[in-house]
Amino acid sequence: MSLAPRAVLVHRTSEYEELLARHGTHGQAEFFLSSRGRGIEKIAGRHRRARRILAEVASSVPLSWRQARVERADLDRFLFGPEDVVVVVGADGLVANTAKYLSGQPVAGVDTDPGQGLGVLVRHRSRDVARLLAAAAGRGAGYDELTMVEAVADNGERLRALNEIYLGRPGHQSARYRLAPDRAGEPGAGTGCSGPAPGAYEAQISSGVLVGTGTGATGWLRSLRRERASTLAPPSPGDPRLLWFVREAWPSPTTGTRLVEGVLDGERKLRLTVESDRLVAFGDGVESDALELVWGQSVALGVADLRLRLLL
Structure with missing residues (x-):
């Protein structure tokens, strides 16, 4: 029954x-x-x-x-x-x-x-x-099916969010990591801009990385796009496409600022390898429920398999 x-x-x-x-x-x-x-x-x-x-x-x-x-x-x-x-x-x-x-x-x-x-x-x-x-x-x-973003750590732990996932240091100190888009075409995917070769990565120090959906494009992502006058077109809430931005990347002899924004779609992932003692990834502003990542761990961020089914 x-x-x-x-x-x-x-x-x-x-x-x-x-x-x-x-x-x-x-x-x-x-x-x-x-x-x-x-x-x-x-x-x-x-x-x-x-x-x-x-x-x-x-x-x-x-x-x-x-x-x-x-x-x-x-x-x-x-x-x-x-x-x-x-x-x-x-x-x-x-x-x-x-x-x-x-x-x-x-x-x-x-x-x-x-x-x-x-x-x-x-x-x-x-x-x-x-x-x-x-x-x-x-x-x-009737439903609207809204795209979600997902972070999957190398130990199998995962986190989904509807608006965005932020990855950085607890307390928002500077984060150290290596950043690597999966394929060519970042940053500026879909805009005709050239990007790094497949497998390229960049060591960075920044205030963190934000990966967001079309639903989140009216919030935190919007402020980042406006701040840097980004030409990346925001996705719609149901579009299986994400935008990512690096916040306040710091140039130094060992770290760069070349990979600071881009688009993720389909199977494309943004991969980040931790080079700080501890980073966290949390979704939609809920820091109390976060993935905790230590030095040497990696995490992949991309479009989640599941969507939110919002009743019309």
């Missing part, structure tokens, strides 16, 4: 709840903020609105379904099942935080604060949830 579908509602602790955890009471939190020229009512209002929307989403789950809730901080300990339909209740970033723990489950994003964010991934309102769940269960739902 097959299991009934399960709706997994993903949410996160609000700013108001964090203030109460730190200061104990509403009054103490209000006093703390007022002493710094800020008020608490807008923060409390966002909290009440988010909790109301979460309750509305929960009430939209059919009685015949199973239901579970998971807070953002517990995602790395939560076991998603193949029959789950995931409803992310929050902001765009919460969808990205959730995506790395999924393996093809459909996702619906419900915006708790419309107009305050881009709403690229949280496209729906609570009133849409019943329809989305019915469509997902009936296998007639």
Whole structure:
């Protein structure tokens, strides 16, 4: 007998709840903020609105379904099942935080604060949830399949992300490593620019390496492209193509700055060999769940086999 579908509602602790955890009471939190020229009512209002929307989403789950809730901080300990339909209740970033723990489950994003964010991934309102769940269960739902980026270490450990993976030193000190695109055509792949020969590498010292998707092209990748006036065209969210950038590469007698940006598509990988005592790779800003790499280890970054299935 097959299991009934399960709706997994993903949410996160609000700013108001964090203030109460730190200061104990509403009054103490209000006093703390007022002493710094800020008020608490807008923060409390966002909290009440988010909790109301979460309750509305929960009430939209059919009685015949199973239901579970998971807070953002517990995602790395939560076991998603193949029959789950995931409803992310929050902001765009919460969808990205959730995506790395999924393996093809459909996702619906419900915006708790419309107009305050881009709403690229949280496209729906609570009133849409019943329809989305019915469509997902009936296998007639429409999806956007969004490209993800993956880092695979030489010991088999792997990490996926929806927006980007950053690789560098903990604490953001200078990182030392060797960088090697898999094939010719980097940097400037697809732009007619020549690149290094196959197998070429460059020793570098930098603030780290960022590899991102089309979904992430409106965030951190965008700021890097603008900062250096890069001519690399950003991919769309569903495009199986990634951009990579080296942050603040430092020229020295033993390190270079020639390989600082490029494109990854198809089977092409960006390979990095660690020459620091410790580097970390983490996805979508979640440093607490990272790959840890030591001197001599290597990691390959490229397009992930899995995609995020975002309900339309």
